[in-house]
Amino acid sequence: MSGDLVKDDVLEVNFDGLVGPTHNYAGLAHGNVASMRHGGLASNPREAALQGLAKMKSLMDAGYAQGVLPPQQRPDLGALRSLGFFGSNAEVLARAGQEAPQILRAVCSASSMWTANAATITPSPDAPDGRVHFTPANLQSSFHRYLEPETTGRVLAAIFRDERHFVHHAQLPATPAFSDEGAANHTRLCGDPGEAGVHLFVYGRQAFGGGRAPKRYPARQTLEASQAIARQHGLEDARVVFAQQHPDAIDAGVFHNDVIAVGNGPVLLYHEMAFLDEEKTLDALRARMSSPLIPVRVPSEAIGLEDAVSTYLFNSQLLSNPDGSMTLVVPGECQENEAVWRTIQDLLLAGYNPIGEVTVKDVKQSMRNGGGPACLRLRVVLSAAERQALSGRVLMNDALYADLVSWVERHYRDSLTPDELADPQLADETLTALDELTRLLGIGNVYPFQLAP
Numbered sequence: 001m002s003g004d005l006v007k008d009d010v011l012e013v014n015f016d017g018l019v020g021p022t023h024n025y026a027g028l029a030h031g032n033v034a035s036m037r038h039g040g041l042a043s044n045p046r047e048a049a050l051q052g053l054a055k056m057k058s059l060m061d062a063g064y065a066q067g068v069l070p071p072q073q074r075p076d077l078g079a080l081r082s083l084g085f086f087g088s089n090a091e092v093l094a095r096a097g098q099e100a101p102q103i104l105r106a107v108c109s110a111s112s113m114w115t116a117n118a119a120t121i122t123p124s125p126d127a128p129d130g131r132v133h134f135t136p137a138n139l140q141s142s143f144h145r146y147l148e149p150e151t152t153g154r155v156l157a158a159i160f161r162d163e164r165h166f167v168h169h170a171q172l173p174a175t176p177a178f179s180d181e182g183a184a185n186h187t188r189l190c191g192d193p194g195e196a197g198v199h200l201f202v203y204g205r206q207a208f209g210g211g212r213a214p215k216r217y218p219a220r221q222t223l224e225a226s227q228a229i230a231r232q233h234g235l236e237d238a239r240v241v242f243a244q245q246h247p248d249a250i251d252a253g254v255f256h257n258d259v260i261a262v263g264n265g266p267v268l269l270y271h272e273m274a275f276l277d278e279e280k281t282l283d284a285l286r287a288r289m290s291s292p293l294i295p296v297r298v299p300s301e302a303i304g305l306e307d308a309v310s311t312y313l314f315n316s317q318l319l320s321n322p323d324g325s326m327t328l329v330v331p332g333e334c335q336e337n338e339a340v341w342r343t344i345q346d347l348l349l350a351g352y353n354p355i356g357e358v359t360v361k362d363v364k365q366s367m368r369n370g371g372g373p374a375c376l377r378l379r380v381v382l383s384a385a386e387r388q389a390l391s392g393r394v395l396m397n398d399a400l401y402a403d404l405v406s407w408v409e410r411h412y413r414d415s416l417t418p419d420e421l422a423d424p425q426l427a428d429e430t431l432t433a434l435d436e437l438t439r440l441l442g443i444g445n446v447y448p449f450q451l452a453p
């Protein structure tokens, strides 16, 4: 099935992560400057979830295919028990809150909302067996995110259940050599989405064999992890490019490639500091793509790295329209920065790229933890038959949107400080909410508390 056959009616479905009821600012992500800056602030989980849902709804209304993925079970009481906190749920939470508040914060993080880190996906036109391949990211760089892949795998397997169309691989070994952060470091470039694409994997360091690495902040993706995923999915060498992220960018707070570059179809919008070897990366892509690459380069003199990181211009979604044009979905912070907003206007006017429209979304609650519009979504390119084969009620429509808004309004708090995370009531509220959500979405039992021990 791979090779030159073009599949019909293939389009990208963006699956956004629904923000969980324990969304908080715990300052957990070293090297993510927004997370480090906002640690300790009070969050508003209800507003966060409604902002995310409003983004999904407006993109659906604009005609884009939109899906939703559920949050995870937090606090992760199983993780606390595995670390030696015993007793009733209330006792476990109280002891963790007193003896290890940082651990409690980690097991309460709603970080699974950033579904760009949930998995890496190869669409069926690119896979030798003509199926869609999924690998959950091991997220081993931080404890709070290392807790995600198990449930992520169950959720993806529940939704993409039909084995005729979907294949699920195990996450890579959760050890620094195979550090993997999923689709945030992976971009598929192509002409028509139904034709075979070229896969750009961006890594921050090599585990074996040296090379340059950042000095200040961690590199979260290794070359070896990216290579292993390409192998798992059966990608041909002729369709894969591995490029190193610029270590200076990582040291400036660019902890994933999707904080400094975004691709869609043949377009690659990137900052000049995105890749360690820019020319080599572009040449390698050009040599493999069957349609001409359209590089859209933003130089440092237009936007410095600091502004790129604080506004998240490159964490925009770049979406295809039926007339061949593209729409850039940027976070509100871009509009507030003169240089960034001017650069966006220049991009829209430039004749050499198909980006013809900008739309601004308010996702501030997520942005304060370093998650922009593109972090909040997992891109899944699907044919009509594959969309038909999805299980559960996960494709956004007006009725699902209304049900989810009402669910959030019934179950979410409008303020949460890190000190309140030990409240056993919060854990109870969350379990009640999630149990109802799995029924609402029709995905069956996916959470540890729903599974037999």
Ligand code: SUG
Pocket: 024, 025, 026, 027, 028, 029, 032, 035, 036, 039, 109, 111, 114, 116, 117, 145, 184, 255, 256, 258, 259, 369, 370, 371, 372, 374, 375, 376
């Ligand atoms: O892994 N923040 C996330 C943000 C992930 C953004 N995703 C993409 N770029 N695709 C992270 O750094 C902060 C949680 C806290 O501090 O409470 C956090 O985990």
